[in-house]
Amino acid sequence: MTKLDAKPEPVEVDLSKSAVVVVDMQNAFASQRGMLDIAGADISGAPRVVNVISRLLPAARHAGMPVVYLQMGYKADLSDSGGVESPNWHKELGIRLMNCRPELKGTLVTEGTWDFAIVDQLAPQPGDIVIVKTRYSGFARTTLDDQLRARGVRFLFFTGIATNVCVESTLRDAFFLDYWPILIADATLAAGPAFIQEATLFNIESYFGWTISSQEFLANAAG
Numbered sequence: 001m002t003k004l005d006a007k008p009e010p011v012e013v014d015l016s017k018s019a020v021v022v023v024d025m026q027n028a029f030a031s032q033r034g035m036l037d038i039a040g041a042d043i044s045g046a047p048r049v050v051n052v053i054s055r056l057l058p059a060a061r062h063a064g065m066p067v068v069y070l071q072m073g074y075k076a077d078l079s080d081s082g083g084v085e086s087p088n089w090h091k092e093l094g095i096r097l098m099n100c101r102p103e104l105k106g107t108l109v110t111e112g113t114w115d116f117a118i119v120d121q122l123a124p125q126p127g128d129i130v131i132v133k134t135r136y137s138g139f140a141r142t143t144l145d146d147q148l149r150a151r152g153v154r155f156l157f158f159t160g161i162a163t164n165v166c167v168e169s170t171l172r173d174a175f176f177l178d179y180w181p182i183l184i185a186d187a188t189l190a191a192g193p194a195f196i197q198e199a200t201l202f203n204i205e206s207y208f209g210w211t212i213s214s215q216e217f218l219a220n221a222a223g
Helices: 046-064 086-089 093-100 142-152 163-176 194-208 215-220
Strands: 002-004 011-013 018-023 067-072 129-133 155-161 180-189 211-212
Touching: 002 155, 002 215, 011 180, 018 046, 018 163, 046 067, 046 155, 046 180, 046 215, 067 163, 086 093, 093 194, 155 163, 163 180, 163 194, 180 194, 180 215, 194 211, 211 215
Parallel strands: 018 067, 018 155, 067 129, 155 180, 180 211
Antiparallel strands: 002 011
16 A cells, blocks of 8 residues: 555555546646637646656556546437536536527537547557536436446546536546546646635545645655
8 A cells, every 4th residue: 555645634445456536637627729628717727738648658657556547528429418407407518508509509518529528748658548527517317427337447547627517527436326526636737716725625624635746646646
């Protein structure tokens, strides 16, 4: 076991039973002219997050940790969105934008589009796991839990955008499923003002898991 200098207290993890989860590092969330940018969110911190994650992933792969990409995306006809009777139809940002602005239909978080694609700098490598999801949590309506359990994974390191939406949703579900969730804080970005990031860190540290820095992860992944 490896003891990490985490908040709110140190936590022991088994790196041989760990995986890194990359949440929604797509053009939609991390690039100018992507969905979050179109919606008016401040994504000026996204390049920093991309750079941090780009340093983490080679270290994780070298240490033998599975790298799991979660990718938000719908079919062009939105048949997997839940439809008008689902709250997802009314609250998920991409669907809302496309319903309010017909010229955007089929262009936001839609499979096969530029908006849907993982940013070039973080492109998945052979052997990585890529899971397309249609809800905020990567565990909802996907094979994520099955794939992690098949590999004996118990500890999950979380990165990605947005900290307060899809990252936190997936991390909470991980906690409920008895995984050990650790957020790499500087490898995430919230959708909203700075206090939103702090609120998510507070929630995780108080109730759902632990937080560490990217430097702490790299120092331990390197052995």
